[in-house]
Amino acid sequence: MNIVTDRPDARWLPSRHRFALARLIAYAKLRGSRVGEKNAEHLILPIDRDQTAAEMNGIATWIFATTVCYTAAMLPLIWPAAIVAAIPIAAIALHFPMVVIGPIVRMLIGDGDHIKIISVITMSLLVIASSYVAMSNSWSRYVAWFFFAVLIVNVAAAVVVWLLRGQIRAAEERCAR
Amino acid sequence: MTRSAWWRRFSVRGVFWRQGLRFAILNVPPWIEPMVMAFWSAFFLLWGPGRRGVMSNLKVIKPGSFSIVNFFRCYRVFWNYAWTIADNVRFKERRIIPDWEFAGWNHFQAMQASNGAILLTAHMGSYDLGAHLFSETSTRRIVMVRAPEEDLETRAFEENHGAEGLRIEFNTRATELAFDLLDTVREGAIVAIQGDRVMGSISTLPATFFGKPSNVPAGPFALAMAARVPIYPVFVVRMGRRRYRVITSRPIEITRSRDRDDDFARAVAQWMTELEDVVRGRWYQWFTFEPHWPEAAA
Numbered sequence: 001m002n003i004v005t006d007r008p009d010a011r012w013l014p015s016r017h018r019f020a021l022a023r024l025i026a027y028a029k030l031r032g033s034r035v036g037e038k039n040a041e042h043l044i045l046p047i048d049r050d051q052t053a054a055e056m057n058g059i060a061t062w063i064f065a066t067t068v069c070y071t072a073a074m075l076p077l078i079w080p081a082a083i084v085a086a087i088p089i090a091a092i093a094l095h096f097p098m099v100v101i102g103p104i105v106r107m108l109i110g111d112g113d114h115i116k117i118i119s120v121i122t123m124s125l126l127v128i129a130s131s132y133v134a135m136s137n138s139w140s141r142y143v144a145w146f147f148f149a150v151l152i153v154n155v156a157a158a159v160v161v162w163l164l165r166g167q168i169r170a171a172e173e174r175c176a177r
Numbered sequence: 178m179t180r181s182a183w184w185r186r187f188s189v190r191g192v193f194w195r196q197g198l199r200f201a202i203l204n205v206p207p208w209i210e211p212m213v214m215a216f217w218s219a220f221f222l223l224w225g226p227g228r229r230g231v232m233s234n235l236k237v238i239k240p241g242s243f244s245i246v247n248f249f250r251c252y253r254v255f256w257n258y259a260w261t262i263a264d265n266v267r268f269k270e271r272r273i274i275p276d277w278e279f280a281g282w283n284h285f286q287a288m289q290a291s292n293g294a295i296l297l298t299a300h301m302g303s304y305d306l307g308a309h310l311f312s313e314t315s316t317r318r319i320v321m322v323r324a325p326e327e328d329l330e331t332r333a334f335e336e337n338h339g340a341e342g343l344r345i346e347f348n349t350r351a352t353e354l355a356f357d358l359l360d361t362v363r364e365g366a367i368v369a370i371q372g373d374r375v376m377g378s379i380s381t382l383p384a385t386f387f388g389k390p391s392n393v394p395a396g397p398f399a400l401a402m403a404a405r406v407p408i409y410p411v412f413v414v415r416m417g418r419r420r421y422r423v424i425t426s427r428p429i430e431i432t433r434s435r436d437r438d439d440d441f442a443r444a445v446a447q448w449m450t451e452l453e454d455v456v457r458g459r460w461y462q463w464f465t466f467e468p469h470w471p472e473a474a475a
Contacts, residue, residue, distance in 0.1 A: 003274075011276075018208065040278035040422065042285075048273055050207035053418035060211035091216045094209060102204040112203065113271060119206035 002047040004176045009033035010045045011052075013175060014168050020158035021150075022055040027161075027168050030175065047176070062150070063126065066143055067094055070133050073140035097122040127151075185328065189224045192330035202266045211418070214263070218256040222248075227466040231255075234469050237387050238460045253461040257415055261303040261464075264419060268306055275303075277310065278416065281425035288409040288425065289315055293362040295401045295408040297429075299373035299452055300464045303421060307413035308369050318366040320358065322396075324376040355396065362404040369411075370397045373452055374465055384445050387453060389470050398441050402431045408444065410451040414459050426451045 004010040012030035014023040050056060071093065072079065072086035101121055105114045126147070134144035161168065186193045205213050222228055231254050235247040242250075267273050279285055288294045296311075296319075298304050305321075312319040326332040358368050372393050375381050380399075381392035401408045407428035416422050431444045456463045 040280065041282035042279035044274075044277040046274050046276065050273075051276065051419055053420065056207050056418060057211050059208040063209060064212045091212065094212060095216075098201070098204045098213075102200065105204075114204050115206055118204050119208075122206055122209065 002176070004045045004047065006043050007045070007175055008040075008043060010047075010175050013045075013047060013172050014161070015047050015049065015172060016045070016051045017055055018049045019055065019059070019154055020161045021154045022052065023161050023168075024157045024164075026052075027164065027171065030171055064090060064094065066126070066130070066147055069140045069143040070129055073133070073136075073138040079139070094122075097125060186330060188328070189221075189227065190326065190328050190331060192328060192334045195331055195334050198262060198266055199270060202263060202270050210263075214256065214259050218252060218259045221255050221259075222252060227255075230466045230468050234463070234465055235460060237389060237470050238456060238463075250461065254464070257302075257462050258464050260418070261306070261415055261462075264303055264421075265306045265309075268309060273419075274310065275306070275419035275421050278420070278422045279425070280422055281427075284409060284425040284427055285411070285423065287428070288367065288407075288411075289317060291407065292365045293404060293406045294367050294428075295362070295397050295406060296367050296369040296411050297372045297397050297408045297448060298369060298411050298413065299455070300371055301373075301412050301455065301459065301462045302414040304369075304371065304413055306421070307411070307423060311367070311369070315367065318361075318364075319369060320361050320366055321369045322354070322358065323371060355400070358396075358400055359403055362400060362406055368397075368400065370394070370400075372397050372448060373456075373463075374467075374469060382441055382445050384449050386449055386469070387456075389472075391449075391469065393445060393448065395441070398431060398444050401429075401444070402433060402437075402440065408448070410448060412455045414455070414462055424455065 004013070009030060010016075012026045012033055014026045014030070017023045017026045045051075067090040068083065068086045071090045072082035075082040075085055075089075077085060097118055102114060102118060105117055130144040130147045133140050134148065135141070185191055201213065228248075228251050231251045232244065232247045235250050236242060239247070239250075264275055288296065298307070308319060308321045326335055362368055375392050375394055380395040382395045382398060384391045384393045397408060400406075407430050409428050410426040412424045414422050414424060429444050429447045431440055434440055
């Protein structure tokens with residue numbers, strides 16, 4: 001694993017972010033950050049795509065809230081009660097790809113790191129569920145539309161990141177040198 | 178395997194949960210992980226003895242606090258514990274390290290440069306992960322002393338899934354271990370010991386912790402005195418998702434005089450001041466699931 005030492009601005013390396021939108025925001029922050037703003041005496045920052053708290057916590061909250069809304073809309077309860085009931089149900093439902101598909105993947109390809117494949121399956125299931133909800137008449141269709149809006153913005157960000165790939169690489173090399 | 182032995186794997190310290198954690202580290206997408214952590218932290222609040230232990234300790238750390246507030250604080254302790262053990266397994270299985278910040282870097286460097294030292298730490302943050310990191314980055318050999326897992330299957334599982342490069346000694350064979358560690362320190366190695374609580378029948382020293390009588394393991398202090406090396410209080414505290422701070426305080430020097438008890442008492446008092454400061458500020462990372470002051474629990 002690559003690491004950067006004593007460069008606080010390296011927190012904003014796009015390579016430390018997973019999704020294109022987060023990478024683009026990180027690149028903007030990296031350009032705007034000043035060298036030398038340091039609140040620790042010594043710093044070790046690994047370069048890993050899943051390192052950033054704001055990105056991962058934000059996405060987890062959004063995915064969970066989306067699943068709660070989809071679940072609540074299916075429950076035959078008035079919406080405040082449905083939301084409360086949907087919270088534990090959604091939490092359990094989101095375990096499905098890991099708990100059910102994880103062992104199947106393990107059986108097929110053996111023990112090891114299956115995060116990439118489980119990630120793709122989970123996101124695909126969310127897209128399928130969102131497509132179904134988006135076409136329904138339920139109030140949760142707005143949540144599904146928002147889900148697709150975020151996906152579209154992320155795809156647009158991916159195009160911009162691809163166009164800026166040379167500049168991003170140069171900025172990263174300057175920081176991580 | 179008897180039926181009771183089979184069921185024991187599902188007890189809170191059983192191997193089932195270690196296997197489950199490893200499975201999660203290898204299968205849960207990181208962008209869903211915080212939700213999974215929140216769920217399982219809430220689930221483990223069902224562990225009555227652990228929950229009551231944390232709540233009774235919080236009662237002493239935060240005098241006058243309400244039980245209902247301490248219940249939610251207990252959730253915060255479990256949440257932090259879940260993240261730290263997950264980060265530890267992530268490192269062992271996928272070699273992914275968190276962000277590290279250092280405070281007291283000059284003391285840390287002095288420890289690395291010293292010819293043998295005791296690294297005294299507490300059950301806080303990710304002490305296991307910290308020890309593994311030091312073992313890989315330090316030019317000194319690191320020997321970690323810790324209490325073994327109670328459950329035999331869990332112990333075997335941990336031994337099979339340990340990180341390379343770190344020697345771990347268990348504090349069960351006290352006398353022979355003391356001589357081994359003395360030789361190790363004299364050879365210039367750093368011995369990492371947890372000095373905040375006493376587990377099992379090991380020798381202790383009296384201390385005052387949060388104004389109440391307490392005991393700390395005598396081992397690190399006796400070892401420092403015998404080997405004539407300093408004790409460095411080091412705390413590895415969690416600052417956020419995959420982010421830790423290593424706090425190294427000024428060393429505790431144990432000077433020999435005619436009154437051995439007094440020498441120990443001064444060293445223990447300095448250690449307790451450091452420990453109390455860190456635990457007061459970061460009570461949500463003091464992973465002591467048994468009542469530290471049983472009379473307070475009663």
